[in-house]
Amino acid sequence: MKRTRILDLPTCKEGSEVQISGWVDGVRALGKIAFLSIRDGTGTVQAVAKPTTSGWDLVEELSLETAISLRGILKKDERALGGVEIKATQLSIIAPSAPDYPIQPKEHSTGFLMSQRHLWIRRPLQASLLRIRSTVILAAQNHLDSLGYVRVDAPILTPTSCEGTTTLFKLDYFEKTAYLTQSGQLYNEATAHALDRVYCFGPTFRAEKSKTRKHLTEFWMLEPEAVGLGLEENISLQESLFCALIDGVLDAHEEELERRFKRDLRALKICQRPFPRMTFAEASSRLSSLGFPLDEEGDFGAQHEEELAKDVGRPFFVHHFPAAAKAFYMAPDPLDPSLSLSLDLIAPDGGGEITGGGVRIQDPNLLARRMDEEGLNRDDFSWYTDLRKYGGVQTGGFGMGIERMVRWLTGTHHVRETIPFPRTIDRLSP
């Protein structure tokens, strides 16, 4: 008999015979009747076994996570969670599970659960998060594809840094030194000159000693880059992508977001284009009037970001950051060279900076000067400056942290739950 996935049970007729297989999620044995909660990766269902069930003797061997196969009659029953249950006619064990399964149906600390991440992901909420992550990635690729963007991935092993050298993971590469990529941005400029509109998507590494719920040392970044993408076009692309991701997740997971994640769906549905936008200068005067002036350095702290986001109440752009605060390749504003043609997309409800991007410097002399100012060795970037030498045109783009996006969409507390196996400053396993 063919196995039915629990997800598909609602399409089966009541009273029909079904066969499922999955893992024991809970057992409540009452003597001559036993209630089994069975999870198969697509859903959870209750089965009822009685002494007439073939394999009844096995009930006493069912520890948590025992893999079983079960055949029975599908019945509607108000007393079962989900409204349906299976009256088991036949039960068999596929693979036993040791009785010391560490994750109990009770509160655990996040630290403990993270140490059991390989098992924790079996829990429905965690599995759901990974499913939503998959939807977000697919929606992003579909959207970019519909706009003519070609996926061209950047290397992960790189010879030089893209931004600061202090946050690089260094490794031996035969006789040389290599670094794990911090961004595919520089390579994107090369591929944009070959294919017009491109994006890369892959793991990104930052050896930042950050301990916050928005940071991972290994995260996945989606980076579109296109010829002629000025600030205005950049904003427009980000808006459409952001909305496409919201739509994609609502299409596939609306009920789940509400029931399982208790996400306020209005916060997602109010994200209509155009998004509010403000210059860095406007943001800082707005912060002053809110009672949170920037410090002397003029830097935007976590509190500033949060107060501003609270005030705006929905995702918004901050653009024209001071040039000094941005990477060497960010183009200055021709009207005021102390400002850069850069922008960040900030989400409310603690979502924080979801994207960061801008327009790249095209002028080779200016680029050389900026590299000198940042103390970068020009020779290391010869291929990059070559792009300017041979018909270099202006490109622009941005990077979106996929985990941050998933975190915001689902209202998850910490990014570490939005990636299968998180890497943080103090966690390298499992």
Place this chain on the structure above:
RNA sequence: UCCGCGGUAGCUCAGCGGUAGAGCGGGUGGCUGUUAACCACUAGGUCGUGGGUUCAAAUCCCGCCCGCGGAGCCA
């Protein structure tokens, strides 16, 4: 890297100078409608680690290690 909090049973925690505790989980038995089932019994600990104070340290003091939360930095 800095600041704050913590480390006691497999897990979540109480105990805070005088014989090591609870709930959950595990084991055994009971129970025909459970929903983190319930009831009874039971096993399980060099109190993170090294030193110090004391008649006596899980408890007080110092160093170190590990975890959690936050900051800076960023996506």
